[in-house]
Amino acid sequence: MILNDIADRVFRGVETVQDGVHEALFEPVVRLGVTGLSRAGKTVFITSLVANLLDRGRMPQFGPGTAITAAYLQPQPDDTVPRFDYETHLAALTAPAPQWPESTRAISELRLSFKVRPTGILGSLSGPRTVHLDIVDYPGEWLLDLGLMEKSFAEWSAEALTAATTRPEGAGFTEALAAFDATTKHAEPEAKKLAQSFTAYLQAARAAGYSDCTPGRFLLPGELDGSPVLTFAPLPAGEAPRGSMAREFERRYEAYKREVVKPFFRDHFAKIDRQIVLVDALGAIHSGPKAVEDLRRTLADILAAFRPGRVGRILSLLGQKRVSRILFAATKADHIHHAQHPRLTAIMEALVRDARDRADYAGAGTMAMSIAALRATVEETVTHEGKPLDCVRGLTESGKQAAFYPGELPEDPSHILAPARQGAQNWLDGEYEIMRFQPARLTLRPGEGPPHIRLDRAADFLIGDKL
Numbered sequence: 001m002i003l004n005d006i007a008d009r010v011f012r013g014v015e016t017v018q019d020g021v022h023e024a025l026f027e028p029v030v031r032l033g034v035t036g037l038s039r040a041g042k043t044v045f046i047t048s049l050v051a052n053l054l055d056r057g058r059m060p061q062f063g064p065g066t067a068i069t070a071a072y073l074q075p076q077p078d079d080t081v082p083r084f085d086y087e088t089h090l091a092a093l094t095a096p097a098p099q100w101p102e103s104t105r106a107i108s109e110l111r112l113s114f115k116v117r118p119t120g121i122l123g124s125l126s127g128p129r130t131v132h133l134d135i136v137d138y139p140g141e142w143l144l145d146l147g148l149m150e151k152s153f154a155e156w157s158a159e160a161l162t163a164a165t166t167r168p169e170g171a172g173f174t175e176a177l178a179a180f181d182a183t184t185k186h187a188e189p190e191a192k193k194l195a196q197s198f199t200a201y202l203q204a205a206r207a208a209g210y211s212d213c214t215p216g217r218f219l220l221p222g223e224l225d226g227s228p229v230l231t232f233a234p235l236p237a238g239e240a241p242r243g244s245m246a247r248e249f250e251r252r253y254e255a256y257k258r259e260v261v262k263p264f265f266r267d268h269f270a271k272i273d274r275q276i277v278l279v280d281a282l283g284a285i286h287s288g289p290k291a292v293e294d295l296r297r298t299l300a301d302i303l304a305a306f307r308p309g310r311v312g313r314i315l316s317l318l319g320q321k322r323v324s325r326i327l328f329a330a331t332k333a334d335h336i337h338h339a340q341h342p343r344l345t346a347i348m349e350a351l352v353r354d355a356r357d358r359a360d361y362a363g364a365g366t367m368a369m370s371i372a373a374l375r376a377t378v379e380e381t382v383t384h385e386g387k388p389l390d391c392v393r394g395l396t397e398s399g400k401q402a403a404f405y406p407g408e409l410p411e412d413p414s415h416i417l418a419p420a421r422q423g424a425q426n427w428l429d430g431e432y433e434i435m436r437f438q439p440a441r442l443t444l445r446p447g448e449g450p451p452h453i454r455l456d457r458a459a460d461f462l463i464g465d466k467l
Contacts, residue, residue, distance in 0.1 A: 029077075029132045030466045031271050033323075035140040036278030037211045037298065041331045043101050045278055045373040046137055047089040049459060050112055052449030053133075059449070061456040064467035069128050070115040076134065077111065081268075084110040084137050093374060093450065098439040105220050107138045107268060116467050131467055136268060140277065141216025143269070144298065145261045146305040148214060153250040157234035163212065164234075167290070169204035173197045173233075182235045182246035191231055191245060198233035209287030211298035217260055229256050274325050274462045275364075277302055281330040281348055282406070285416060286434045289427065293420035299328065299355035306364055323364045327461055328352045333453045334372035335434060336406055337379055337390035341453075343409040344370040350413035367461055372453035376437045394437035407432040 036042035052058055054072070056065045076083060085108075089101035112135065115128040148156060161177075164170030176197040180190070202213045217224055224230050232249040240246035279299075284291040306323050330348040333341055348368040356366065377394035380403050391403040407430050410416060419427065442450060 027130045027132060028466065029134060030463055031134045031136055031273045032462060033136050033138065033269070033272035033275040034278070035138050035143050035275070036331075037140045037280065037295070038206045038209075038213075039283060040140070040278035040280045041373060042137065042140075042278055043089055043104050044093070045276075045331070046084060046110070046135055047086060047093060047101065048373040048450050048452055048455060050086055050110065050135070051090055052452065052455055053112060053114075053459065055444075055447050055449045057445070057448035058451065059456040059459065061454075062460045063464040064116065064460075065456075067117045067119060067467065068114050069117050072113055074111045074113045074132070076109045078109055082106065082108045084108040084135065086110055093439055094442050094444070096441065098441055100439060104137055105139065106222050107136070107142075107264075109137065110135045114467060133463060136272060138264075138268065139216060139220050140211075140302075141213065141219050142264055143216075143277075143305060144212060144214050144301055145216045146265060146269075147301050148257055148261060153235075153253040154237060156253065158237070160214075160234035161236065163205075164201060167201075167205055167208070167210065169208055169210075170201050173201040177233070177235075180235075180245070182249070183239055183241055183244050185243055186245050186248040188231075191248065194233045195231045199230075209284055209291035210294045211284070211291075212294055212301065215256060215260075217256070224260070228252055229259055232256075272323055273466075275306070275323050276327040276329060276458065276462060278329050278331050279348070279351075280332065281344065281351070281370075282332055282335055282432070282434055285347075285409075285432045286406075289420040289422075289424040292416060293423070296351055296354055296417065296420065299351055303352075303355050303366075325462060326364050326366045327458055328366065328368045329458060330368070330370040332372060333370040334375045334377045334394075335392060335404075335437065336409070337392060338453075339390050340409050341370050343411060343413075346411075347409065347413045347416055350417055354417065369454060369458060369461075371455055371458055373455055374439060375451040375453055376439050394435070395440060397436055397438060399438075402435070404433075404435045406434060 034042060034046055036045070050073075053062075056062065056068070056071075059065050073086070084104070092099050092101040112133045114131045114133070116131055117128050151159075161174075164173055176194055180194050199218045202218050206213045206219060213219060215230075218230060221227075221230055229252060232252040235246055235249055238246065240250060277299075279295065281295070284295045303326075306326060328348060328351075330344050333344060336344065345368065348370060352366055352368045377392040380391050380393045381388050382391055382403055382405075383389070384405075389405045391405045393401060393403045396402050409432070410429075415429065444450065
């Protein structure tokens with residue numbers, strides 16, 4: 001086993017060097033990882049990003065835009081990875097009766113290629129060069145799984161059970177666990193029953209706005225649904241006799257890390273150059289202080305996946321490139337008036353800054369901003385009780401137009417973060433509402449992509465220096 005791991009590492013190291021030489025001498029490739037925490041709008045982001053890079057009329061803050069002479073889709077290099085279904089998703093957003101596209105539930109990939117006019121002294125002496133952008137789309141739940149690589153079954157169980165007992169959604173699972181005897185001989189029906197209860201709790205926690213709901217494949221099992229590697233649950237500390245439920249659950253947890261987590265990071269995550277993490281910060285704020293605190297901890301865990309040091313050593317064993325830029329983007333900025341965008345950005349910056357400190361992070365450059373990959377609303381000021389309110393208007397799920405005021409975000413992010421850290425149950429100085437808007441009907445002129453908010457700035461930070 002050890003010799004196989006060493007040989008695998010050597011092979012991948014040679015492969016990485018060969019790829020690097022080819023890219024440096026011929027056609028550079030930038031691999032952009034795109035992931036998002038629950039309901040952050042990952043599919044819409046990728047679809048709008050690609051559409052706006054193909055037709056850059058709405059991308060004034062994208063620095064290389066004027067140097068790009070052509071942009072086009074090409075077959076992706078990884079033949080065994082599903083292709084991101086860009087055309088179908090774009091058709092859903094641009095139809096006469098537009099709909100949000102279906103969420104992606106597994107990894108996918110798309111290659112976008114650029115012809116770029118060289119700049120500088122030698123620019124006039126050479127023709128356009130080709131740069132490939134490989135967009136790798138994967139669930140945020142899978143990224144959080146990296147933290148499991150350094151945790152024993154006992155350590156993970158202790159953390160998972162603490163979370164389950166403090167979240168209302170965990171009541172059913174903790175009740176089932178109380179009636180479960182982990183020292184008895186393994187019986188698959190009982191194991192399956194407890195695993196199903198644990199999975200139901202994770203699904204409910206995610207629906208309630210919590211971000212940390214590992215193991216990620218319990219939520220997005222795909223072809224592993226029903227397999228033993230997803231049939232376990234956290235257990236209280238105690239004896240684990242040979243052949244017992246406890247011993248088998250521990251074995252399956254280790255198999256999950258070995259057979260599910262490690263291959264994903266080795267084959268996909270380890271090749272990423274740039275990364276964007278999409279966050280539904282407004283949704284977390286709406287869900288309350290506990291959800292915000294959970295988000296704060298989750299962002300620290302995400303940064304830990306990229307840092308040099310303990311987790312970094314794991315990635316180095318898997319052939320990890322150094323991810324040089326990470327963007328944390330609060331999505332759905334179109335759900336609030338632009339006057340509140342700086343406040344949302346400040347909250348996101350504070351969350352990321354806190355996460356950097358918590359993770360003892362000193363790796364890639366990070367940035368936080370608020371964006372809307374597809375603008376679904378227009379702004380409107382209405383008078384309420386004699387006072388003006390800055391609202392947004394859009395199409396609701398019922399099919400009616402409505403003006404909406406979500407509440408006023410605080411100027412000082414600590415008014416959000418401090419109560420969350422202190423374990424407050426509710427916000428003391430106000431409530432923050434959210435509205436689920438449907439996409440607006442689009443009328444696009446030639447050369448224009450879908451309307452957005454700061455997508456051009458996000459793209460410039462992520463890939464602008466590579467073109």
